[in-house]
Amino acid sequence: xxxxxxxxxxxxxxxxxxxxxxxxxxxxxxxxxxxxxxxxxxxxxxxxxxxxxxxxxxxxxxxxxxxxxxxxxxxxxxxxxxxxxxxxxxxxxxxxxxxxxxxxxxxxxxxxxxxxxxxxxxxxxxxxxxx
Amino acid sequence: xxxxxxxxxxxxxxxxxxxxxxxxxxxxxxxxxxxxxxxxxxxxxxxxxxxxxxxxxxxxxxxxxxxxxxxxxxxxxxxxxxxxxxxxxxxxxxxxxxxxxxxxxxxxxxxxxxxxxxxxxxxxxxxxxxx
Numbered sequence: 001x002x003x004x005x006x007x008x009x010x011x012x013x014x015x016x017x018x019x020x021x022x023x024x025x026x027x028x029x030x031x032x033x034x035x036x037x038x039x040x041x042x043x044x045x046x047x048x049x050x051x052x053x054x055x056x057x058x059x060x061x062x063x064x065x066x067x068x069x070x071x072x073x074x075x076x077x078x079x080x081x082x083x084x085x086x087x088x089x090x091x092x093x094x095x096x097x098x099x100x101x102x103x104x105x106x107x108x109x110x111x112x113x114x115x116x117x118x119x120x121x122x123x124x125x126x127x128x129x130x131x
Numbered sequence: 132x133x134x135x136x137x138x139x140x141x142x143x144x145x146x147x148x149x150x151x152x153x154x155x156x157x158x159x160x161x162x163x164x165x166x167x168x169x170x171x172x173x174x175x176x177x178x179x180x181x182x183x184x185x186x187x188x189x190x191x192x193x194x195x196x197x198x199x200x201x202x203x204x205x206x207x208x209x210x211x212x213x214x215x216x217x218x219x220x221x222x223x224x225x226x227x228x229x230x231x232x233x234x235x236x237x238x239x240x241x242x243x244x245x246x247x248x249x250x251x252x253x254x255x256x257x258x259x260x261x262x
Contacts, residue, residue, distance in 0.1 A: 117240070126257065
């Protein structure tokens with residue numbers, strides 16, 4: 001079994017990575033980190049450049065989990081790639097980061113998070129950045 | 132730390148209960164089961180009658196976890212009660228059951244699930260009934 005996490009360099013992405021590492025340790029399962037370049041943007045800041053990938057793998061290497069980082073650029077939405085990876089790997093869990101609701105804010109639910117929650121065959125753990 | 136699960140006698144409720152018990156064992160934490168009578172219905176089939184509560188506690192007692200079952204009827208939405216319980220207990224996790232998307236179906240996301248995901252301070256594990 002594997003834990004799949006979609007990583008992007010945002011507070012939500014960080015929260016999901018930290019939670020995914022914790023789950024990988026708790027379940028003693030490897031971690032599969034997916035970073036996707038969205039189809040609608042060629043200069044997507046959420047897509048990691050080479051030095052960022054090196055930093056990420058360096059961090060993960062010090063965290064005591066078996067992991068791999070996969071970058072995908074093939075014109076699919078992040079939700080589709082993340083759910084696809086989980087199916088391919090028969091994952092036990094997908095971890096996603098979701099936005100914190102502002103005290104005055106109305107309901108805003110990210111479309112990628114919603115698609116992952118709806119389409120995933122396996123359980124989905126949704127975490128938020130700490131305040 | 133405690134794990135909070137909202138239980139209703141549906142396939143989604145069953146899936147969330149089974150997953151919550153698994154998490155309680157994995158984390159070695161007690162389980163707090165919340166069953167809510169929705170504000171808009173006095174004959175709510177999702178609210179457990181006495182024999183159903185007994186069956187539920189009997190099942191949980193055989194599952195090797197520390198647990199309590201709390202029934203709430205005070206005019207609040209299930210999402211509000213579940214998030215409230217998690218805050219009160221400083222829960223480590225909320226477990227919810229969500230509906231499976233039909234192959235031909237459009238996006239349907241339960242309003243209670245959405246509110247829990249948005250409003251919860253703690254991580255939320257979303258599970259689906261098995262096919």
